[in-house]
Amino acid sequence: MLRSFGSESRVPTLAAVLDLIRERSAVSRVELAEATGLTQATMTHAVRKLITLGFVHEVGTARSNGGTPRRLLGLRPEACYMVGIQFDSFAAMGVVVDLAGRVLAQQALPAPGERQPAEVVVEFAEHVRAMLDSAAVAPSDVLGIGLATYGPQDRDQGVLLTPQPTREWLGYPLAATLAEATGLPVAIENDATAAGIGVHTLAGAPSSFAVVFMSGGIGSGVILDGFPYRGVTSNGLELGHISVDAFGPRCDCGNRGCLDSVAGSIAVVDRALGDRALASRLGLGSDPLTDFKRIGRAAIAGDPDAAALIDASAQMMGIAAVTLVNLFDVGRVVLAGSAFTDIGPIYRDAVQELLDESVFMRHVHNVRVDLADDVSLAAAIGGAVVVLRNLLESPNLGGRVVSPS
Amino acid sequence: MLRSFGSESRVPTLAAVLDLIRERSAVSRVELAEATGLTQATMTHAVRKLITLGFVHEVGTARSNGGTPRRLLGLRPEACYMVGIQFDSFAAMGVVVDLAGRVLAQQALPAPGERQPAEVVVEFAEHVRAMLDSAAVAPSDVLGIGLATYGPQDRDQGVLLTPQPTREWLGYPLAATLAEATGLPVAIENDATAAGIGVHTLAGAPSSFAVVFMSGGIGSGVILDGFPYRGVTSNGLELGHISVDAFGPRCDCGNRGCLDSVAGSIAVVDRALGDRALASRLGLGSDPLTDFKRIGRAAIAGDPDAAALIDASAQMMGIAAVTLVNLFDVGRVVLAGSAFTDIGPIYRDAVQELLDESVFMRHVHNVRVDLADDVSLAAAIGGAVVVLRNLLESPNLGGRVVSPS
Numbered sequence: 063m064l065r066s067f068g069s070e071s072r073v074p075t076l077a078a079v080l081d082l083i084r085e086r087s088a089v090s091r092v093e094l095a096e097a098t099g100l101t102q103a104t105m106t107h108a109v110r111k112l113i114t115l116g117f118v119h120e121v122g123t124a125r126s127n128g129g130t131p132r133r134l135l136g137l138r139p140e141a142c143y144m145v146g147i148q149f150d151s152f153a154a155m156g157v158v159v160d161l162a163g164r165v166l167a168q169q170a171l172p173a174p175g176e177r178q179p180a181e182v183v184v185e186f187a188e189h190v191r192a193m194l195d196s197a198a199v200a201p202s203d204v205l206g207i208g209l210a211t212y213g214p215q216d217r218d219q220g221v222l223l224t225p226q227p228t229r230e231w232l233g234y235p236l237a238a239t240l241a242e243a244t245g246l247p248v249a250i251e252n253d254a255t256a257a258g259i260g261v262h263t264l265a266g267a268p269s270s271f272a273v274v275f276m277s278g279g280i281g282s283g284v285i286l287d288g289f290p291y292r293g294v295t296s297n298g299l300e301l302g303h304i305s306v307d308a309f310g311p312r313c314d315c316g317n318r319g320c321l322d323s324v325a326g327s328i329a330v331v332d333r334a335l336g337d338r339a340l341a342s343r344l345g346l347g348s349d350p351l352t353d354f355k356r357i358g359r360a361a362i363a364g365d366p367d368a369a370a371l372i373d374a375s376a377q378m379m380g381i382a383a384v385t386l387v388n389l390f391d392v393g394r395v396v397l398a399g400s401a402f403t404d405i406g407p408i409y410r411d412a413v414q415e416l417l418d419e420s421v422f423m424r425h426v427h428n429v430r431v432d433l434a435d436d437v438s439l440a441a442a443i444g445g446a447v448v449v450l451r452n453l454l455e456s457p458n459l460g461g462r463v464v465s466p467s
Numbered sequence: 468m469l470r471s472f473g474s475e476s477r478v479p480t481l482a483a484v485l486d487l488i489r490e491r492s493a494v495s496r497v498e499l500a501e502a503t504g505l506t507q508a509t510m511t512h513a514v515r516k517l518i519t520l521g522f523v524h525e526v527g528t529a530r531s532n533g534g535t536p537r538r539l540l541g542l543r544p545e546a547c548y549m550v551g552i553q554f555d556s557f558a559a560m561g562v563v564v565d566l567a568g569r570v571l572a573q574q575a576l577p578a579p580g581e582r583q584p585a586e587v588v589v590e591f592a593e594h595v596r597a598m599l600d601s602a603a604v605a606p607s608d609v610l611g612i613g614l615a616t617y618g619p620q621d622r623d624q625g626v627l628l629t630p631q632p633t634r635e636w637l638g639y640p641l642a643a644t645l646a647e648a649t650g651l652p653v654a655i656e657n658d659a660t661a662a663g664i665g666v667h668t669l670a671g672a673p674s675s676f677a678v679v680f681m682s683g684g685i686g687s688g689v690i691l692d693g694f695p696y697r698g699v700t701s702n703g704l705e706l707g708h709i710s711v712d713a714f715g716p717r718c719d720c721g722n723r724g725c726l727d728s729v730a731g732s733i734a735v736v737d738r739a740l741g742d743r744a745l746a747s748r749l750g751l752g753s754d755p756l757t758d759f760k761r762i763g764r765a766a767i768a769g770d771p772d773a774a775a776l777i778d779a780s781a782q783m784m785g786i787a788a789v790t791l792v793n794l795f796d797v798g799r800v801v802l803a804g805s806a807f808t809d810i811g812p813i814y815r816d817a818v819q820e821l822l823d824e825s826v827f828m829r830h831v832h833n834v835r836v837d838l839a840d841d842v843s844l845a846a847a848i849g850g851a852v853v854v855l856r857n858l859l860e861s862p863n864l865g866g867r868v869v870s871p872s
Contacts, residue, residue, distance in 0.1 A: 214828045223831050270699050282794075291696075293796025294675050297828040304790040306713045308724075308783060317789055317825040319713075378713060384722055385709040389687075389794055391698025420722040423619045423702040426628050 074289055075100065076454040078268065079108045080117060081288055083137050084162055085266040088121050090132035109135060116141045117161060137162055143199045145190050145246070146260075146446030148210040148253055151175060151227040152278040152351040153400055156189055157442040158197040161450070163263040167197035168439060173349065176227050179234040187243035205453060206247035207240060210256030210445030212279060214297045220250050223297075251448040253441045254281030254299060255290045257398040257434065259451070260444030262288050264435050271394035272386050273434075274301060274379065274413070275441065276401040278351055280326045284390050291390070302326060306381050325378035327354035327401045330371050340367045351401065358405030376409045380416025387429050388422045398434035398441060406433040479694055480505065481859040483673065484513045485522060486693060488542050489567055490671040493526050495537035514540060521546045522566060542567055548604045550595050550651070551665075551851030553615040553658055556580060556632040557683040557756040558805055561594055562847040563602040566855070568668040572602035573844060578754065581632050584639040592648035610858060611652035612645060615661030615850030617684060619702040625655050628702075656853040658846045659686030659704060660695045662803040662839065664856070665849030667693050669840045676799035677791050678839075679706060679784065679818070680846065681806035683756055685727045689795050696795070707731060711786050730783035732759035732806045735776050745772045756806065763810030781814045785821030792834050793827045803839035803846060811838040 075098075082097055083089055095105040112118040121136035139162035147156045154171035171189050174182045194201060214223040220237020237248040251259075254275035261273060268288030275281045280302035284291040291298070302322030303315045310319020323329055331353045335341050344360050346353045360368035383395055395417070397410055414431040421429050434440040480503075487502055488494055500510040517523040526541035544567035552561045559576035576594050579587045599606060619628040625642020642653040656664075659680035666678060673693030680686045685707035689696040696703070707727030708720045715724020728734055736758045740746050749765050751758045765773035788800055800822070802814055819836040826834050839845040 214831045216831075223828075286699075291795075294691075294798055295796055295828065295831055297831055298794055298796030300793045300827045303793050303827045305711060305786050308711045308786050315825065315827050316829075317793075317827070318786070381710050381713050381723070385790065386794070388705045388708050388722075389703055389791070390696075391700055391703030393699055420720065422705045422708045422720050422722070423628075423700065424721075426619045426621075426700055426702055 074455065075104065075108050076111060077451050078288060079105070080112060080137070080450075080454065081262075081266075081268060083112070083118055083135055088124075088134040088136050090124065090134055092132055094135075139164065140203075142205045142450075143194075143197070143203055144205050144446035144449045145193065145207040146210060146256070146442040146444065146448075147171065147186060147190075147207065148256065148277075148441035148445055149174060149186075150212055150253070150278040152349050154186075155400070155438060155442045156186075156193055157439060157446055158193050158199055159443055159446045163443065163447060165439065165443065166199065167193045168442070169193050169196075174227060175349075178228075179231050179236060180239065183236065183239045183243055186240060190244050190246070201245060204246055206249060206449040207244065208256070208445035208448040209236065209240070209248060209250045210253040210441045210448070211250065212281065213252050213300065214295075215250055215252065217250055217296050220248060222250075247449070249449050249452050251445055252281065252283065252296065252299070253277065253399075253445075254301075255283040255292075255296075256444030256448060257441040258283035258285040258290055258396075258444065259447050260440035260442070261285070261396050261398060261434050263443055263447050264440065269394070270392055271396050272383075272390055272392045273396050273398055274383055274386070276327060276379075276397070276399040277441075278326075278328060278401075280322045280379070280382075282386055284386075284392060286392075301382055301386060304382060304385060306378050306385075321378060321382045325375040325382075327351060330354055330357060330375050333371055334368070337367060340365075344368065354401055355403060355405075358403075358408075361408065362404060372405060372408055373412065376412035377416070379409060380413040381420075383413045383431075384416055384420045387417060391423060393427050393429055395429060395431045396434050397431065398437050400438040402433060402437040406437055479860065480509065480513050481516060482856050483693060484510070485517055485542070485855075485859065486667075486671075486673060488517070488523055488540055493529075493539040493541050495529065495539055497537055499540075544569065545608075547610045547855075548599075548602070548608055549610050549851035549854045550598065550612040551615060551661070551847040551849065551853075552576065552591060552595075552612065553661065553682075553846035553850055554579060554591075555617055555658070555683040557754050559591075560805070560843060560847045561591075561598055562844060562851055563598050563604055564848055564851045568848065568852060570844065570848065571604065572598040573847070574598055574601075579632060580754075583633075584636050584641060585644065588641065588644045588648055591645060595649050595651070606650060609651055611654060611854040612649065613661070613850035613853040614641065614645070614653060614655045615658040615846045615853070616655065617686065618657050618705065619700075620655055620657065622655055622701050625653060627655075652854070654854050654857050656850055657686065657688065657701065657704070658682065658804075658850075659706075660688040660697075660701075661849035661853060662846040663688035663690040663695055663801075663849065664852050665845035665847070666690070666801050666803060666839050668848055668852050669845065674799070675797055676801055677788075677795055677797045678801050678803055679788055679791070681732060681784075681802075681804040682846075683731075683733060683806075685731045685784070685787075687791055689791075689797060691797075706787055706791060709787060709790060711783050711790075726783060726787045730780040730787075732756060735759055735762060735780050738776055739773070742772060745770075749773065759806055760809060763806075763808075763813075766813065767809060777810060777813055778817065781817035782821070784814060785818040786825075788818045788836075789821055789825045792822060796828060798832050798834055800834060800836045801839050802836065803842050805843040807838060807842040811842055 123131040139160040158167040225232040241248040257275045258273040273283040282299045282301035305319045307319030313320035313323040328350045331350045361372040528536040544565045563572040630637040646653040662680045663678040675691045678688040687704045687706035710724045712724030718725035718728040733755045736755045766777040822834045
């Protein structure tokens with residue numbers, strides 16, 4: 063979200079211009095000014111800064127309409143690299159991307175489970191080194207690490223503000239400790255927002271859409287012209303904790319009938335475990351995310367009990383998606399997160415059906431539901447890109463990134 | 468919502484600077500630049516434009532810390548006037564405000580009911596003339612008329628995109644016809660968003676908050692640093708049409724268990740009318756908004772049946788307010804709209820209680836619920852201010868205002 067003061071003028075300009083240069087491969091300053099609506103002076107200033115950073119260089123000239131030749135700008139994808147890690151208790155996924163957002167290495171990391179944060183951070187640091195090795199990227203060329211995870215969180219301090227999965231995680235200096243262990247700056251970001259930034263990065267063109275993200279929990283994000291909606295403390299869009307049933311069960315968060323506790327992957331697994339025949343038939347009893355994927359595959363294969371559980375969950379997600387669209391007024395909803403790995407199309411179709419029949423402004427514009435190009439990587443990619451975004455958005459080119467001391 | 472391109476740089480700057488000058492009464496360019504984080508050059512440019520428009524003038528000099536004297540800027544409240552009309556089928560309220568947002572005239576207008584739009588527009592035009600007379604404002608000094616009403620709507624075309632209250636209203640050239648009838652430019656705006664702009668105007672300082680608006684229907688708005696969140700077509704924040712009960716009754720909009728159909732003023736009245744003893748005791752049978760206010764006053768006076776209806780409605784509104792806060796992450800919710808005239812404190816306390824026990828980020832920051840300073844006027848005042856905002860936000864100083872041909 064672009065705020066009215068402070069961050070307004072220079073800040074998102076750099077990220078937006080860099081996105082455009084990436085998208086168009088070879089583009090003149092005049093074209094960039096036209097595409098953004100920014101003045102030539104502002105564009106010249108932004109381009110100079112991107113060249114100074116080494117992110118952009120001149121790649122040739124083009125003569126248009128017999129006028130003076132225009133110098134064309136291109137991205138230097140090898141100018142720097144970013145690491146992204148998306149994690150919750152049940153799963154973790156890491157990527158190394160270049161400045162163009164291309165994935166050079168990816169790896170499933172051991173899930174934190176209920177282990178101490180210090181232990182998990184050490185493990186993350188080892189895997190970061192291994193991923194950089196496999197991508198043949200020198201740590202000195204890495205801009206930083208972006209941790210995409212659940213909220214509430216304090217992005218400025220790089221800490222989680224919730225005792226999940228255990229009390230020790232609440233306020234633990236997550237970013238600072240990982241920065242210390244790797245020698246790299248570390249930023250944290252909401253996982254669903256990161257997924258939105260990842261989807262935007264994979265798509266290239268700036269666009270506006272909502273993301274519904276499901277891993278262990280359900281979250282959401284809203285991207286407007288390529289930039290995330292943030293609210294006052296970047297702790298909004300908690301779609302998993304909106305009530306879809308005012309008379310439903312009390313959730314740990316204090317609310318009643320929360321989407322997460324009624325329809326999230328863990329709720330689906332809990333319900334399946336309550337049906338002993340089903341649980342035994344599907345061989346359940348691993349971690350919830352693995353069990354959820356098993357239920358999903360069984361539903362696809364035609365198991366009626368598994369299908370009933372998934373359908374009920376997808377219906378509730380559809381109702382929550384209608385709420386999201388009726389409140390944020392977007393024309394597209396993208397599903398992301400590893401819970402959608404196999405079962406994504408079932409959720410996509412159910413959510414689309416609900417939106418088609420219930421969205422308030424459906425006679426003004428339609429709303430399309432898509433699966434992210436890579437449901438299980440989008441948030442990790444977005445986490446990596448957040449490191450770059452934070453750098454470009456901070457006046458001193460370093461805010462919201464906790465550097466090693 | 469400030470978008471990343473086009474409207475980004477100049478546009479909200481003018482409105483934001485004008486707001487600051489209004490708030491501080493006499494302020495130097497240096498202070499304005501400091502308060503906004505804008506550069507001195509941008510501020511000089513913005514101030515020059517506001518002086519050219521006649522909205523701002525120099526009101527003296529001040530010497531600070533022994534430096535060179537700084538010229539102080541002040542608002543010219545009499546530079547221009549705006550008319551605002553908030554209406555739905557059941558009620559209409561008009562105001563004349565000056566450039567400082569002060570109300571010079573206010574009047575309850577006849578409600579449209581189910582009459583033809585052409586008839587209602589003629590009536591509105593007559594009342595605009597009468598209000599300007601009573602405020603002693605010449606039409607030539609009026610910037611325009613802002614119509615704050617329900618959605619979906621097309622702000623650019625100045626038409627409603629819904630067959631409410633009758634089919635004839637769908638696509639009727641509302642703004643153009645009223646412009647023709649009055650000789651004044653006309654803008655339309657969502658009523659809840661207008662209420663948010665009105666609350667911001669009455670408060671002075673830029674701030675971030677959500678509005679829950681209730682008249683005949685329920686809507687909402689989100690104001691961030693003084694500017695409304697808009698989404699892609701300005702048709703978001705339809706709080707009345709989010710589901711609070713996935714298993715609830717089907718609403719006309721297609722969704723199930725909508726807040727409006729479960730807890731809105733009309734739903735409360737319908738339930739009261741179903742209880743013959745209560746309906747007769749309270750003398751119900753007028754228009755729904757009048758009946759709702761009667762039920763509210765009976766609840767305050769201790770009628771247990773009326774109190775039960777109001778409490779149930781307030782509980783559901785609280786659940787929807789939790790959704791609004793969990794998604795938009797704001798620290799304040801303001802209740803506005805004439806339905807809150809007497810019963811406001813009951814709703815305020817119920818919503819506050821729900822937020823205190825259920826908001827997801829309540830351990831990060833608290834969320835306060837307030838009644839608007841003037842629940843029944845806020846949207847009309849905001850509608851008037853929208854005319855000014857649209858002028859300042861348009862590159863050609865005229866966009867989104869439909870002028871008489």
